[in-house]
Amino acid sequence: MSDSVIADDWQRAPTKLSAxxxxxxxxxASSICLKPISGGRSYVTYWLRIGDQLHVLRQxxxxSDLPTAHDIEREYELLRALDETTPVNVAKPLLLCTDRAVFxxxxxxxxKVDGFTLSSESDGAMLSIEERSDASRCFVDQLAAxxxxxxxxPSRSKLPFLHRQVDRWLSQWQHAQALHPPELNRRFLSLAAAIRGSAQLRERPTLVHGDYRFDNVILRRVAGSIEVAAVIDWEMATYGDPLVDLGYTLASWTExxxxxxxxxxxxxxRVSAHPGFMTRADLQQYYAESRGVSLPxxxxxxxxxxLKLAAIFAGINRLGFRQSQHxxxxxTRHVDRLITNGHRLIQMNALN
Incomplete structure (x- = not known):
């Protein structure tokens, strides 16, 4: 065992970071230890132990050659604002370091926020039917909040937010398109064009999370029910059309x-593919009621x-290729399926 290892994968923090x-x-300083948290594909996240206190360090x-993908300073300032002035539940930000020499x-x-996340089919299966209903409701309530x-x-852009988002993720896709068969590139581009052509200019932009799904919500049990303890992973947050956020959540929601x-x-x-969780239709109806709006x-x-998920996973594939040349x-098959699902919805829209 290395001297840097304490126990259970905890490691002493580097000297500069400890100081x-x-x-x-x-x-x-001698008590400061780190332990990697698995699950992230972009930020590196650790448990941070300082004496008998436990925190989370996000690095x-x-x-990165994607300049808007990992702006941790912007995320930190957003968390501070949310923690102080809004009904959105977040982990309390404690410290920001922009000096690369430190770590x-x-x-x-x-x-650290106590609770649990739902990240797999078995996680959803472990909840009772009543708990699945509670988890669905508080998940949607927090999105509405x-x-x-x-x-x-006020927004100064004359382009619909959905249009701008398509352009952003089209740009991300182009970084990885050389890894994909020409037919897959063609189908992605045609899906992007179809969505962009349908974009509408909506009023009153709000905060949007950008990656709102059960993986990024910490739940906890309180007085026999389930509530949201914190929404996490805000790296893609911005201001724009909230329905773009809702659409991404629907694409991520299984039933x-x-x-x-x-x-x-x-x-x-398949987290929500169990009786008791809302269906996608239920989710939309409850969201509209929670916000007091009518949905198109x-x-x-x-x-x-x-489309966005396909671009994200294409980028993950590209990152893996840069590291392993593999x-x-x-x-790639998952990206193909994501694009197929997007085209199926566009065809349904054309028939309505």
Whole structure:
């Protein structure tokens, strides 16, 4: 066993990091330890132990050629604002460091939030039917609360937010398109064009999370029911059309009876494919009631959710290729299925 290993994968923090944290969070430098948290594909996340206190440290990747993907300073400031002035539940931000000399790349420290996440089919199966209903309701209530946070200044763009989002993820796709067969590129581009052509200019932009699904919500049991303790992973948050956020959530949401090409995807993981969880139709109805709004047909927004997911997983595949010179064929198949689901929704929209 290395001297740097304490126990159960805990490791002593590097000297510079220990000194930095000790001076700001008032702990003994020799007691500061880190333990990686699995599950993230972009930020690097650790448990941070300082004496008998446990926090979370989120670190931007050491290098990225996607300049808007890992802006941890922006995320930190957003969390501070949400924690202080809104009904959105978040982990309390404690510290931001932008000096790369301390730990190799910028990072922030947040309070630890007690609770659990739903990240797999078995996680959803462990809840009772009543708990699944509770989890669905509080999940949607928190999304509605998030969308109650208005943009502080009026938008100056003359393009619909959905249009701009398609362009953004089209740009991300183009970084990875050389790894994919020409037919897959053609189908992605045609899906992007169809969604962009359907974009509408909506008023009153709100806060949007950008990756709102059960994986990114910490739940807890309180007085016999389930509530949201914190929404996490805000790296893609911005201000825009809240229905774009809702469409992404719908694309990530599985339900009982979904065919394998819809349910067997690298997102959602059949968490909600159990009796008691809302269906996608129930989710839309409850969201509209919670916000007090009428929803338009959501098929184009949901199709965009699949487009965005395809671009995200293509980027993950590209990152893996840069590291190993190997294309993950299973990820490529998932990207293909995501695009297929998006096209199916566009065809449904054309028939309505």
């Amino acid at each position: 930095y944290l000790s001076a700001r969070l008032h702990g003994d 931007a990747p050491p290098a 190799g790349s910028p990072f922030m420290v947040m309070s 998030l969308h109650s946070v208005a943009k502080p200044t 009982v009876g979904d065919a394998p090409d819809r349910s067997d995807l690298p997102v959602g993981r 047909d959501m098929t184009v927004y949901e199709a965009f959710g699949f 294309v993950d064929r299973q990820l």
